[in-house]
Amino acid sequence: MKLKQTVLLGAAMAGLLASSVTSAAEEQFIGLPSYRVGPYAAGGVGIFGGWIDYMQLINERDGGVNGVKLTWEECETEYNNARGVECYERLKKKGSTGNTLFQPVSTGITYSVLEKVAQDKIPMVTIGYGRTDAADGRVFPWVFPMITTYWSQASAIVNYMGQKEGGMDKLKGKKIGLLYHDSAYGKESHAIMDKLAAKHGFEVIKIAVAHPGNEQQSQWLQIRQAKPDYVVLWGWGVMNPTAIKAAAKTGYPREKLIGVWWSGAEEDTVPAGAAAKGFVAAGFNVAGANYPVVADIKKHVYGKDKGNMEDKSRIGSVYYNRGVVHGIITVEGIRKAQEKFGKGKSLTGEQMRWGLENLNLDDARLKALGATGFMPPLKITCADHEGPGKVKFQQWDGTQWKAITDWVESDRPLVRGMIEESAAAYAKEKGIKPRDCSKES
Amino acid sequence: MQFFIEVLIGGLLSGVMYALVALGFVLIYKASGVFNFAQGAMVFFAALTFVGFKEMLAKHLGMDIDGSMVFWLAFLLAFISMIVLGIATERIVLRPLVNQPHITLFMATIGLTYVIEGLAQMAWGANVRGLDLGIVDEPIAWLMDNYEIGVSKFDLFAAGVAASLVALLALLFQYTKVGRALRAVADDHQAALSIGIPLQTIWRVVWAVAGFVALVAGMIWGARNGVQFALTFTALKALPVLILGGFTSVPGAIVGGLIIGASEKLAEVYVGPFVGGGIEGWFPYMLALAFLLVRPEGLFGEKHIDRV
Numbered sequence: 001m002k003l004k005q006t007v008l009l010g011a012a013m014a015g016l017l018a019s020s021v022t023s024a025a026e027e028q029f030i031g032l033p034s035y036r037v038g039p040y041a042a043g044g045v046g047i048f049g050g051w052i053d054y055m056q057l058i059n060e061r062d063g064g065v066n067g068v069k070l071t072w073e074e075c076e077t078e079y080n081n082a083r084g085v086e087c088y089e090r091l092k093k094k095g096s097t098g099n100t101l102f103q104p105v106s107t108g109i110t111y112s113v114l115e116k117v118a119q120d121k122i123p124m125v126t127i128g129y130g131r132t133d134a135a136d137g138r139v140f141p142w143v144f145p146m147i148t149t150y151w152s153q154a155s156a157i158v159n160y161m162g163q164k165e166g167g168m169d170k171l172k173g174k175k176i177g178l179l180y181h182d183s184a185y186g187k188e189s190h191a192i193m194d195k196l197a198a199k200h201g202f203e204v205i206k207i208a209v210a211h212p213g214n215e216q217q218s219q220w221l222q223i224r225q226a227k228p229d230y231v232v233l234w235g236w237g238v239m240n241p242t243a244i245k246a247a248a249k250t251g252y253p254r255e256k257l258i259g260v261w262w263s264g265a266e267e268d269t270v271p272a273g274a275a276a277k278g279f280v281a282a283g284f285n286v287a288g289a290n291y292p293v294v295a296d297i298k299k300h301v302y303g304k305d306k307g308n309m310e311d312k313s314r315i316g317s318v319y320y321n322r323g324v325v326h327g328i329i330t331v332e333g334i335r336k337a338q339e340k341f342g343k344g345k346s347l348t349g350e351q352m353r354w355g356l357e358n359l360n361l362d363d364a365r366l367k368a369l370g371a372t373g374f375m376p377p378l379k380i381t382c383a384d385h386e387g388p389g390k391v392k393f394q395q396w397d398g399t400q401w402k403a404i405t406d407w408v409e410s411d412r413p414l415v416r417g418m419i420e421e422s423a424a425a426y427a428k429e430k431g432i433k434p435r436d437c438s439k440e441s
Numbered sequence: 442m443q444f445f446i447e448v449l450i451g452g453l454l455s456g457v458m459y460a461l462v463a464l465g466f467v468l469i470y471k472a473s474g475v476f477n478f479a480q481g482a483m484v485f486f487a488a489l490t491f492v493g494f495k496e497m498l499a500k501h502l503g504m505d506i507d508g509s510m511v512f513w514l515a516f517l518l519a520f521i522s523m524i525v526l527g528i529a530t531e532r533i534v535l536r537p538l539v540n541q542p543h544i545t546l547f548m549a550t551i552g553l554t555y556v557i558e559g560l561a562q563m564a565w566g567a568n569v570r571g572l573d574l575g576i577v578d579e580p581i582a583w584l585m586d587n588y589e590i591g592v593s594k595f596d597l598f599a600a601g602v603a604a605s606l607v608a609l610l611a612l613l614f615q616y617t618k619v620g621r622a623l624r625a626v627a628d629d630h631q632a633a634l635s636i637g638i639p640l641q642t643i644w645r646v647v648w649a650v651a652g653f654v655a656l657v658a659g660m661i662w663g664a665r666n667g668v669q670f671a672l673t674f675t676a677l678k679a680l681p682v683l684i685l686g687g688f689t690s691v692p693g694a695i696v697g698g699l700i701i702g703a704s705e706k707l708a709e710v711y712v713g714p715f716v717g718g719g720i721e722g723w724f725p726y727m728l729a730l731a732f733l734l735v736r737p738e739g740l741f742g743e744k745h746i747d748r749v
Contacts, residue, residue, distance in 0.1 A: 037559060039670045041567035182719030208713070210722030212674045214666050217451040218709035218721065224591075225444060238671030241569075245665065249578050249593055267569040271667020275578070311568060 028065065028334055028346045029095020030055065030072040033087040033104050038078035040237065042267045043319050047105060048074065049309040050323020051330070053297045056308070058331050061300040065334045066343040071095060077109065084109030085116075092120055100352045101125055101333065103326060107185055110143075118142045122349040123356055125333075127326060128261055128284055132188065135386035136423035137357065138434035144356050144385045146329060147284045147378060148410070150260075151192040151418060152389030154232070155410035157258055157282055158196045160393055161230050163408070172201035177228035179219060179243060181236045182208040185262075189234050195414060213239025220246040233259040233281075240268035241276070248275035254396075255280060261391070265318035269396045277398040282391040282408075285325045285375050287401035289316025292370025293324060318394075318401060325375050332369075333359055357382055357440075376407045382437035389415065447590045448710050449703055454596035456682075456702020457603045458665075461658040463679040463686070463694040464606060465651045470688045471614070471627045472647035473535070475546040481676025482557035483652060486526065488659030488668045491519040492572055493565035507573070516656075523652025526557070531644045539640065540630055558673060569669040574598075574660065599661050603695065606657060610650075610691045619646060627689070681725035685732050687742025696740060701725045 032051070035044035055070045064070060073094060075087035084104055091099045102117060103125045104110050110130035117124040118141070125144045126134070132151050134143035148156070161176070162168035178193055180186035190206065197204045205226050207219050213235060220243075223231060231252065233243050240263045247257050255278045259268065264281020272279075289295070294316055301307050302315075314320050337347050337355025347355070361369075361378040378387040390407035427434055462484060469477040477483075494515035499506035534549050576598045580591035614620040625633040626643045634640050659668070662675050678701075686697025708724045738744050 036567065037562055039673075041562060042569045042669060045567050182722070206718070208717065208719030210719040212671050214662070214671055214674060215455055215678070215721065217455050218448060218706040218713075221444070221448055221451065221591075221706075222710060238666050238669060238674070241667045242665075245578055249580065250591060251580075267669075271569050271571045271669065273571050273573055311566065314568075 026064070026067060026344070026346065027069045027071045027096060028100055029097070030070060030330060031087070031091025031094060031099040031102060032072050032074045033077045033084055033091070033102070033106075033109065034074045035077050035079045035105070036074075037076065038080075040079045043265065044079070044105070045309075045311075046265075046267075046314055046317055046319030047323040047326065049307075049314070050320040051326040052308040052323075053301050053315075054293075054324045054327025055331065056301045056306055057293075057297050057327075060304060060306065061296060065331060066338055068334070068338070068344060068346055070331070070334075077104075077106065079106055079108075081106070081108040081112045085112050088113050088116065092122060095346075097346050097348045098122070100347055100349055101330065101356070103127070103330070105129070105326075107131075114143065120349070121353070123333075123353040125326075125329060125356065127329065128322075129185075133419050133422035133426060135384065135419050136434075137381070137383050137385040138437060139423040139427045139432055140385065141357075141435060142353060144380065146356075146380065146385065147325075147376065147387050148389045148391055149386055149415075149419070150188045151415045152386065152410035152412075153260055153282055153284075153391055154189055154192040155196060155415050156389070156391045156408045157232055157260070158193075158200065159410065160258065160282075160405065160408050162200070163405070168200055174202040174230070175205060175226060175228040176202050177205045177207060177223050177226065177231035178234060179207050179209060179216075179223070179231055180234040181213060181239055182210050183236075185236065186234050189232070192415070192418065193232075195418065196411070199411075199414065209235070209239055209243075211239075212237060214242055216242050216246045220250045220252070223247075223252060224250045230256045230258060233257055233263045235259065235263045235268075239263075241271040244269065244272040244279055245275045248272075254278035258282070258393075264394060264401070266314075266401070267319065269401075274398065276396045279396045280393055280404070281396075281401075283318060283394055283401075284391055285318070285321045286373065286392055286394060286403050287316060287318045287321060291321075291372075291374045293328075293374060294321070294370075296370060297324070321374065324371075328361075328369060328371060328375070329356075329359070329378075332361060332365075336360075356380060357385075373403075382435065382440045384416075386419075443589060445707075447592075448706050450590065450592055451596075452703035452706030453699050454593070454600055454702070455706065456698040456700070457600040457695070458596070458661065458698075459675075459678040459682045459702060460686075460695045460698025461599070461603045461606070461654070461661060462675045463682040463698060464603075464610065464691065465654040465658065466676075466679055466683055467688060467691055467694050468610070468647055468651045468654060470683075472623045472643060473546065473630075474543050474627055475550065476688070477651070478547065478550040478676075479553040479557055480651070480655065480679070481673040482554045482561075483523070483526070483655040484659040484662065484675055485670060485672040486557050486561040486659075487519055487523055487652065487656035488572070488663040488672055489561045489565045489570075490522045491515050491656065491660060492570045492663070492668050494518045496570075519656055520653060523656055524649040527648030527652050528645050530648055531641060535644055536641060554673075558670070562670075567670070569667050570663075572660065572663040572668050574664040576664075578665065595665065599665075602657060602661060603698075606654065607691055607695050610654075613650070614691065619643070623647060678725070681729035683739070684729035685739055687739030689743050690739070690741030693739055693741030701728065704728055 034048040077084040107129045132149040134140040193204045259281035269276035333355040337351045341351045359380045376388040376390045389410040393405040394401040395404045465480045504511045578595035622638045682697040686693030709721045
């Protein structure tokens with residue numbers, strides 16, 4: 001009798017264990033190093049809200065990715081490098097297969113874990129920030145600065161100016177002011193702007209703004225004196241509304257003030273009030289809730305009261321939609337990797353890396369996702385971890401952002417040349433032998 | 442020359458904005474001998490509470506958010522919140538630390554900074570808000586047309602507010618009983634207590650007044666750059682002003698502000714291009730440091746002489 005009980009108990013235990021293994025295998029863990037408090041919380045709440053809402057949509061509407069439920073855990077970084085590294089370490093072993101991919105949403109944290117991700121075999125996706133030359137996948141196999149990089153953005157901005165002037169040749173002899181955040185992020189613009197100036201014959205007037213940039217009186221007096229034809233606003237945080245207001249104060253036309261994607265959100269224009277009307281900014285995602293993907297989030301996630309945003313009026317804002325783009329790339333990377341490594345199975349970081357490296361979000365796929373026009377079509381390869389390098393320009397009409405162009409290309413040969421040159425120098429410095437992409441499958 | 446004058450005027454007016462924040466530091470330093478590290482956080486808290494109440498009143502009472510009724514009600518509620526914050530600070534943070542070394546009180550205010558920053562975002566959310574005080578931030582047309590000098594109406598308004606606050610505070614300190622008690626407490630806690638000055642009441646009053654100054658500074662800075670976390674950074678601009686003007690002098694805060702504002706703008710425009718620009722952030726600190734070597738107590742600060 002005792003033996004029978006023991007056998008039954010053992011069988012039950014084995015059954016329980018097996019079922020727990022099965023359920024563990026049916027989930028995919030994503031670690032989210034977020035910032036919802038501190039200096040950059042306003043942007044963080046939107047980005048992480050959109051990202052989580054998209055993953056929730058996949059779970060609620062589709063039952064996960066081919067049946068694999070997405071699970072996630074947030075870790076508060078407050079945009080602090082040390083905390084970001086701590087979060088990376090804390091999250092990397094969570095979930096049945098560990099953290100599948102790491103998206104720090106901070107250039108500082110990106111640099112801090114750049115070598116760690118390669119050692120731990122966890123792909124790092126840096127959309128619109130981070131290290132530009134990491135777009136060379138031969139040297140940086142674990143890093144994916146997807147959609148576009150700072151250099152591509154600068155080039156696309158100059159192309160936009162060329163369009164406005166009626167041709168790139170019309171930029172010759174023009175003056176372009178570069179009002180930049182005096183940090184590594186702001187100075188990322190220098191090399192590419194110098195190259196573009198030499199190519200097209202315009203003059204770049206670089207004007208630094210010390211962090212945090214809540215005082216720009218002297219910079220705008222210099223701009224008024226120099227009378228540039230355009231001013232590129234390479235700002236961050238409070239520097240943006242301050243610049244927009246100062247532009248209005250000095251009478252500089254807002255239509256000629258072109259912001260980068262960290263200057264072009266509602267958080268930058270709303271505080272500037274009426275002064276922001278007409279301000280133009282680049283973006284690798286657009287604002288607006290009139291996209292099927294956002295409508296689906298409202299229906300399947302907020303309809304079931306499972307939404308992440310406390311302030312629902314922010315759904316469809318620039319940062320929220322940027323978070324949705326993070327979600328799309330995360331999910332589509334998983335989907336692609338499952339095609340190779342088994343549908344319905346949870347993936348390791350290494351398998352996820354393959355998925356990301358073979359990602360192809362063409363027009364048809366974007367349409368199926370309900371994201372046509374929401375983000376540019378994206379194709380990643382072994383050598384090219386960036387993809388399209390395109391941005392759309394949006395203009396603030398006083399109450400909301402309106403797209404005023406289609407996706408504007410960058411000068412791909414010039415930018416790619418700079419990326420490869422910089423990546424090769426990094427590889428030499430670190431003793432890295434670049435991968436031969438013809439041997440990758 | 443005309444450009445130089447424009448930079449100078451712009452700098453002087455910016456300096457007044459710094460002085461507005463510096464005033465809050467001076468008040469608390471005068472009453473308790475403590476450098477209140479949390480002053481920047483108080484500016485943020487006050488401005489966020491003001492716009493938060495505005496939104497709340499408009500939403501729940503169906504009032505016009507831009508109406509004067511909502512404005513003054515929100516102002517009153519925000520001021521009451523600052524008084525409550527001041528009383529809570531005295532009760533929870535300062536009272537247990539009476540007669541402790543100043544550095545202990547200073548450390549307590551560092552902790553207080555994080556509490557206030559977190560409390561503000563917890564209560565009102567992290568969204569960036571705009572704030573319109575009804576004064577346009579554009580140059581005075583007459584000056585622009587005749588002399589091509591851009592002087593902002595908003596900056597002039599801010600200067601007027603700062604001047605009124607200074608006059609009010611100077612009167613409070615010099616000619617009222619509370620003011621005299623404040624000065625006695627600043628000089629020596631124990632001696633003030635021994636002659637019957639109610640230390641706790643004085644501290645509550647001074648924190649409430651500092652809260653009022655933070656509210657005014659927060660509204661002006663918030664109207665200029667938006668009500669957001671970056672308001673806490675305004676404290677960074679006030680530090681060199683205090684070193685220069687003296688930690689205990691209300692007029693010193695204004696004079697210090699003017700000197701710092703003008704010199705940092707002139708340095709940025711005329712020296713900046715030779716060193717890569719962006720020197721505004723550290724130049725005032727360097728100036729203050731140089732000044733410390735010559736006059737450690739600041740321009741108007743009290744000279745401290747110890748008997749040995």
